[in-house]
Structures are given as C-alpha cells and as structure tokens.
Amino acid sequence: MTNDAQGTAAEIVSDGPSVREMVVNVGPSHPSTHGVCRIITHLDGEVVTEADLVIGYLHRGIEKIAENRTYLQVVPLTDRLDYVGSMYNNWAYSRAVEKLMGITVPERAEYLRVITCELQRVASHMMAVGSAGNDAGATSFFVLAFWIREQVVDLLARLSGSRLTYNYVRPGGVSFDIPEDGWVEDLRALCKKTPAALEELDRLFFGNVIAKDRTKGIGVLSAEDAIAAGVTGPSLRASGVDFDLRRDEPYSVYDRFSFDVVVGESGDSFERSRCRLLECYESLRIIEQALDQMEPGRTTAPSIPRLIAPPAGEVYERIESARGTLGVYLVSDGSVRPWRMKVRSPAFTNLSVVGTLAVGHTISDLVIIVGSFDPVFGEVDR
Amino acid sequence: MAIIDDLGQTLEKMPGGSVILTSFDALLDWSRGHSLWSQPMGTACCAMELIASSFSKFDLDRHGTFPRADPRSVDVMVVAGTISRKMAPAVLRVWEQMAEPRWCIAMGNCTVSGGIFHYDTYAVMPGVDSFLPVDVYIAGCPPRPEALQDAILQLRDKIRNESVAGGRTYEHKLLLPTSSPRVAIEDRGESA
Amino acid sequence: MKAEDLSERLLKEFPDLASSFSIDKGEAVVTVSSDVVHDTIERLKGFGFNQFEMVTAVDRGENLEVVYILHSLGMKVVIWVRTFVPRDAAWVASMVDLYTAADWLEREVYDLFGIEFRGHPDLRRIMMPFDFEGSPLRKDYVDENIIPRPDYI
Numbered sequence: 001m002t003n004d005a006q007g008t009a010a011e012i013v014s015d016g017p018s019v020r021e022m023v024v025n026v027g028p029s030h031p032s033t034h035g036v037c038r039i040i041t042h043l044d045g046e047v048v049t050e051a052d053l054v055i056g057y058l059h060r061g062i063e064k065i066a067e068n069r070t071y072l073q074v075v076p077l078t079d080r081l082d083y084v085g086s087m088y089n090n091w092a093y094s095r096a097v098e099k100l101m102g103i104t105v106p107e108r109a110e111y112l113r114v115i116t117c118e119l120q121r122v123a124s125h126m127m128a129v130g131s132a133g134n135d136a137g138a139t140s141f142f143v144l145a146f147w148i149r150e151q152v153v154d155l156l157a158r159l160s161g162s163r164l165t166y167n168y169v170r171p172g173g174v175s176f177d178i179p180e181d182g183w184v185e186d187l188r189a190l191c192k193k194t195p196a197a198l199e200e201l202d203r204l205f206f207g208n209v210i211a212k213d214r215t216k217g218i219g220v221l222s223a224e225d226a227i228a229a230g231v232t233g234p235s236l237r238a239s240g241v242d243f244d245l246r247r248d249e250p251y252s253v254y255d256r257f258s259f260d261v262v263v264g265e266s267g268d269s270f271e272r273s274r275c276r277l278l279e280c281y282e283s284l285r286i287i288e289q290a291l292d293q294m295e296p297g298r299t300t301a302p303s304i305p306r307l308i309a310p311p312a313g314e315v316y317e318r319i320e321s322a323r324g325t326l327g328v329y330l331v332s333d334g335s336v337r338p339w340r341m342k343v344r345s346p347a348f349t350n351l352s353v354v355g356t357l358a359v360g361h362t363i364s365d366l367v368i369i370v371g372s373f374d375p376v377f378g379e380v381d382r
Numbered sequence: 383m384a385i386i387d388d389l390g391q392t393l394e395k396m397p398g399g400s401v402i403l404t405s406f407d408a409l410l411d412w413s414r415g416h417s418l419w420s421q422p423m424g425t426a427c428c429a430m431e432l433i434a435s436s437f438s439k440f441d442l443d444r445h446g447t448f449p450r451a452d453p454r455s456v457d458v459m460v461v462a463g464t465i466s467r468k469m470a471p472a473v474l475r476v477w478e479q480m481a482e483p484r485w486c487i488a489m490g491n492c493t494v495s496g497g498i499f500h501y502d503t504y505a506v507m508p509g510v511d512s513f514l515p516v517d518v519y520i521a522g523c524p525p526r527p528e529a530l531q532d533a534i535l536q537l538r539d540k541i542r543n544e545s546v547a548g549g550r551t552y553e554h555k556l557l558l559p560t561s562s563p564r565v566a567i568e569d570r571g572e573s574a
Numbered sequence: 575m576k577a578e579d580l581s582e583r584l585l586k587e588f589p590d591l592a593s594s595f596s597i598d599k600g601e602a603v604v605t606v607s608s609d610v611v612h613d614t615i616e617r618l619k620g621f622g623f624n625q626f627e628m629v630t631a632v633d634r635g636e637n638l639e640v641v642y643i644l645h646s647l648g649m650k651v652v653i654w655v656r657t658f659v660p661r662d663a664a665w666v667a668s669m670v671d672l673y674t675a676a677d678w679l680e681r682e683v684y685d686l687f688g689i690e691f692r693g694h695p696d697l698r699r700i701m702m703p704f705d706f707e708g709s710p711l712r713k714d715y716v717d718e719n720i721i722p723r724p725d726y727i
Contacts, residue, residue: 029451029473030451035425035426057466058425058426058463058466058469059702060499060506061499061503061504061505061710062499063711064502064503065501065502065503067502068502076498077498080426080498080499083430142437143438146438147438147439163431163526164524165427165524227625228624228626228675229673229674230626230673230675230679232625243647249651313599315599315601316601325627325645329628329630340632340633342630344627344628348678348679349675349678352674352675377425378426381701467719468703500721501722501723502720502722503720504720505701508721
C-alpha cells in the first residue's frame with residue numbers, strides 16, 4: 001500500500017503536530033498469531049515499517065526437564081514440543097537414542113513409523129492450510145480442512161489411544177501393533193476418499209479469486225534468503241528449492257517409496273500454503289505403498305532394557321517433519337539420564353524470517369505471512 | 383453490573399423483596415448460563431482440542447458457547463495450555479479486561495498444576511489458580527473435547543446457584559450430581 | 575554423501591584441517607579452538623555448506639562446548655564444528671555476518687547458556703523475559719522456582 005508518488009503518511013500530514021510512527025502490539029494472546037507470539041509492529045499508516053517478534057511465551061524448559069528424566073521418560077515430553085505433529089518429535093528423539101545405543105529397529109516398526117508420520121503430516125498440514133485460510137477470512141474453509149484432520153486423528157487415536165499426544169514411537173520401535181478391528185481397511189478407505197476432499201479444498205480456497213488476491217505476492221521469500229535464513233520444509237520448497245530429506249538423504253525406509261517432492265516457484269504466502277496441501281497427496285501415496293509393502297513381524301527391537309543407559313557420546317539425528325528439518329542433538333554421559341538434549345526446531349528458524357518479510361506489507365498481511373509459515377509455538381519456544 | 387448488584391442488595395432488604403429476587407436470579411442465571419461466550423486463551427497443546435471442540439465433529443456451539451477472541455464481550459475464559467512465567471502477566475491482563483460476571487475454566491493438567499512440566503523447570507507456572515480464580519478444572523493431557531463440553535455444563539450448573547445479591551446462593555439439589563467421591567469413600571470405610 | 579567421502583574432498587581442499595577433523599558415529603566433526611571458529615565456518619561456507627542448521631552449547635564442567643551444525647544442500651551432508659570456551663569468560667564470534675539463520679539461534683544460546691556472541695547486532699534474551707537473570711541451562715543454575723522431582727528413578 002505504499003505509494004511513493006504520494007509520500008508516506010508522515011510526510012502527507014507533516015504540517016500537523018508531531019506525526020510519528022504508531023506502535024501496535026500484536027499478541028501474545030491474539031487469535032491470528034497461531035499461539036503465543038508477540039509482534040511489536042511499527043506502522044506508518046497501515047504499512048509495517050518494522051516488526052519485532054518476541055517469542056518465548058511458551059518456553060517450558062523441556063531441554064532442562066529432559067536432563068532429569070530417564071531416556072524413556074523423555075518421550076512424552078517430546079510429544080508436547082510440536083503438538084500438531086507429535087509423531088515426528090517422538091521419531092526424531094527415538095532415532096537419536098537408537099543411534100546412541102546402536103539398536104536396529106525391526107522393519108515392521110519402520111513401516112508403522114512411516115505410516116503414522118505420513119498420516120500425521122496430513123493432519124498437521126490440514127491444520128496449517130486451514131488456519132492460513134482462516135487468517136485470510138475463509139472460516140468455512142478451515143472447518144472443512146479440520147474435518148479431514150479429525151478423520152486422521154480418529155485413526156491415530158484408535159492406533160495409539162490418544163488424539164493428540166501419542167507417545168507411539170518409542171526408542172526401539174513402536175508401542176503397539178495395528179489393532180485388529182479393521183484399522184488397515186479404514187486407512188485404505190481414507191486414502192481413497194481423501195484426495196477428492198483435498199481437491200475440493202484446492203478449488204475452494206486456492207482457486208478462489210479473492211483468496212488469490214489476498215495471498216499472492218504477500219511475503220515473497222527468495223530462494224537465496226530462504227537458504228541463508230535456514231528455512232526448511234515446505235516453506236523452503238515453496239521458494240523453489242528442490243530439497244526434501246525424505247528423498248535426498250533418505251532415512252528409515254523412505255528409499256523404497258516413489259513419491260514426488262512438491263516444489264513451488266514464487267515463494268509467497270499462497271505458494272507456501274498450497275505446497276502443504278499438495279504434499280498431502282504425496283503422503284497418501286506413501287501410506288498406500290507402505291501398506292502394500294508391510295509384512296508381519298516384530299514391532300519392537302528385542303532386548304531393550306527398561307532403563308536405557310547408552311554409552312557416552314553425542315548424536316544428531318534429523319527427519320523431515322511437517323514444518324521442515326527436525327533435529328535432535330543428544331549428549332549421553334553413560335548414565336540413565338541424558339546429559340543434554342537439544343531440539344533443532346524447524347518452526348523456530350522458519351519464523352525468524354517473518355520480521356523482515358513483513359516490512360512493506362500492511363498489518364492485515366502480517367497475520368497472513370505468519371500463518372503461511374505454520375509456526376507451532378510449542379516447538380518454537382520449547 | 384453495579385446497577386444489578388445494587389438492585390440485589392436493595393431487593394433483599396425490602397419486605398417481600400426476596401420473592402422478586404428469586405425470580406430475577408432465576409432469569410438472570412438461566413440467561414447467563416446458556417450463552418457462555420468463551421475467551422479461548424489457548425497457548426499450547428490443549429488449544430488444538432479447544433479448536434476441535436468448537437468445530438465440525440463436537441460443535442460446542444449447541445451449548446451456546448461461542449469462542450470469541452475479544453475479552454470485553456466474553457463471560458468465561460478457557461485457559462488451555464501451559465502458562466509460562468513470561469505468559470502469566472498477559473493472561474492476567476486479559477482476565478482483567480473481561481467484564482464481571484466472569485468465570486474461568488482451567489483446561490488440561492498444565493493449567494491445573496503444571497502437569498508434566500511441574501517438576502524441574504524454571505519457566506512454568508505451577509497451575510493457573512496461583513493467579514486466577516478458577517471455577518472448573520479439567521484433567522487430561524490434553525482432555526478430549528467432550529471433557530470441555532462437560533466443563534461448560536458443570537459451569538452452567540454452578541452459575542444456576544448464583545444470586546445477584548452478594549453472599550447468597552441457591553441449592554438446586556436435583557440438578558446436580560449428589561454423590562461426591564469423598565462421601566462414597568467414607569461410606570465404604572464404615573461398612574468395612 | 576557419506577562422511578568418508580566428505581573428509582576426502584574437504585581435506586584435499588583444506589589440508590590444514592586434517593589435525594582437527596574426525597569422524598564420530600558416521601558424522602564429520604571439526605574441533606577447533608574458539609578464536610578460529612569464525613574463520614573455519616567461513617571457509618566451510620565457501621566449500622559449500624550453505625545452511626546453518628543449528629548452534630547449541632553443552633555444559634562440560636570446566637568449559638562450555640559450542641557446537642555448530644552446518645548442512646550442505648548440494649552435497650547433502652552435515653558437518654559439526656565444535657569448540658570449547660571457558661565457563662566464566664564464555665564468548666565466541668557471531669556468525670550472523672555469514673548466515674542470517676544464526677541471529678535467533680545465537681540469541682537462544684546467549685539466553686539459556688550465557689555465551690556472548692561478539693559481533694551479533696541484536697544480542698537480547700529471546701526465550702526468557704528481558705529482565706531475567708541467570709543462564710538456566712547451565713548445570714549449576716539455581717532457582718527457587720524449580721520444584722525438584724522426587725527421585726523415583
């Protein structure tokens with residue numbers, strides 16, 4: 001909304017008594033900040049000239065608590081990091097412990113991890129896309145996206161017993177095998193019918209001319225800036241960088257599936273949200289392949305002691321979560337408790353570019369930019 | 383609310399005024415209890431269930447509870463999620479902006495006691511009731527959306543007993559579950 | 575790329591890193607002293623490590639260990655850069671001039687470990703309130719707000 005020919009608001013009314021920038025405080029309790037983020041915005045009229053993000057309102061000291069828990073007691077803590085995608089945190093942490101211990105996970109457990117995590121990706125992306133639409137004013141779109149999420153969450157609840165904090169992926173494998181009540185058939189049915197629902201969502205929001213006007217060209221992040229700022233995941237791919245850990249540095253059994261990596265072009269808010277929606281199709285493809293390839297067998301590695309005491313050392317394990325590269329850096333001193341756990345959170349680094357991106361946009365676009373990065377503050381603040 | 387408060391005090395002193403007061407209370411409590419607009423103070427994991435409870439599958443709207451992120455037009459604050467020491471002043475500030483009468487629901491273990499983050503941390507408030515008057519507690523990490531619906535219904539029952547005259551409450555015995563857990567335990571002790 | 579291939583290519587380019595280079599559990603690790611860490615990371619960036627994945631610290635008693643993890647999108651490999659700083663005079667050079675990602679990550683380490691990043695343009699607390707005192711993730715941190723957990727194991 002800046003119009004150089006007309007000058008800034010301060011210049012236009014400069015004959016008035018001391019016209020200054022206005023400072024508007026957004027948050028920390030604000031419906032459009034997707035949690036507890038405070039943004040101190042300096043406004044010239046309606047245009048943001050400076051946005052300072054103040055985070056830490058959900059800092060719970062999980063890294064400190066983990067130092068006083070045994071290795072298995074840390075798993076429920078990791079659930080609460082990225083609460084929209086709990087499975088990823090379980091998985092990244094479990095991989096780090098397994099690497100420290102030198103445990104090989106049974107193949108069936110790896111497949112179950114892939115299936116649950118890809119389901120989680122659909123659930124997480126539906127939340128992200130829906131709330132990004134909600135920020136642009138499309139509340140009915142959010143309700144529809146949430147309905148898909150609910151169906152996925154129901155399946156995960158039948159598998160793990162919980163709707164949100166699953167504690168399902170554990171060091172050495174997974175906690176339960178698939179229930180015998182037709183879970184697989186229901187999952188296959190979901191994989192079959194969800195693409196049509198996703199298509200409807202695509203038409204409803206991303207084909208809508210109002211939504212396009214509202215989100216296209218807002219918060220453009222170039223590929224160079226994205227790489228330098230450490231942005232990962234769908235937000236990086238929307239800027240045109242073709243990188244996905246699942247394909248490029250395959251972990252677990254991801255090298256056995258064929259799937260496409262969704263890459264955007266423009267790197268604006270529209271592209272970031274749409275990349276997430278299109279990734280859901282690929283996740284469903286992976287789930288179907290995994291269900292076909294999976295064979296009966298053990299779901300936990302044999303002879304895992306109840307009190308894990310890995311040999312001293314450091315590991316860093318990373319997986320592709322719904323938000324980007326999720327890494328867990330784990331230091332063991334040989335005792336039953338971790339000496340230090342550090343979570344490399346993708347949402348934290350992704351969010352750090354918002355302050356610079358918002359400059360030059362109106363304050364109503366600011367919430368769209370924040371929403372398009374899909375921050376989850378449990379993970380940002382830890 | 384000052385007018386209604388004064389009205390209650392005045393009516394109670396008038397001869398025969400308590401008859402009017404009772405009818406007035408019944409009307410007011412009924413209307414208050416059936417349109418509890420909520421301030422969604424969602425900070426962490428429980429916020430996801432808070433969103434889910436007002437969406438397609440659970441639909442909290444049918445109880446007259448509508449999330450509205452504006453402290454000045456809401457009746458009940460649903461504190462959902464861990465409250466850190468940095469966040470607590472902000473929560474208190476939103477609470478102070480809400481108009482009387484106001485109620486508070488503590489949703490999830492973190493708001494009840496700090497939950498999983500009670501021990502060993504330097505950053506989390508051990509329970510939201512250390513700085514807010516909480517009316518209904520919901521346990522669970524996170525509680526299911528049905529639990530939040532139940533909390534709204536329990537709060538409605540609590541409101542039913544309130545009076546505009548200060549210090550006066552009603553006992554609607556038939557409307558509330560009568561057997562409290564403590565009574566049950568004592569009974570068992572006597573028989574054994 | 576495997577760490578072994580990386581070590582071959584990296585040591586061909588920078589033979590002087592040979593003494594500080596090691597491979598630990600399949601990860602390439604460079605351990606340098608704290609005054610040359612900025613220089614080392616600058617060279618690694620020129621070599622192709624274009625993503626600053628994270629920086630963190632570990633309390634090692636006498637010293638604090640600072641760990642940088644860099645990632646290369648082209649070579650598809652990570653490398654660790656480790657350095658040690660004394661506990662009571664903990665400072666390293668800031669990497670913000672090389673990677674913008676270092677901005678918030680270094681602020682977090684400054685906040686929770688009290689390590690000063692010299693040259694950082696905006697070194698404020700990020701997780702804790704601005705008026706907070708102390709470095710909570712150091713092992714010797716004491717706080718009367720902490721409720722110690724009963725030792726069940």
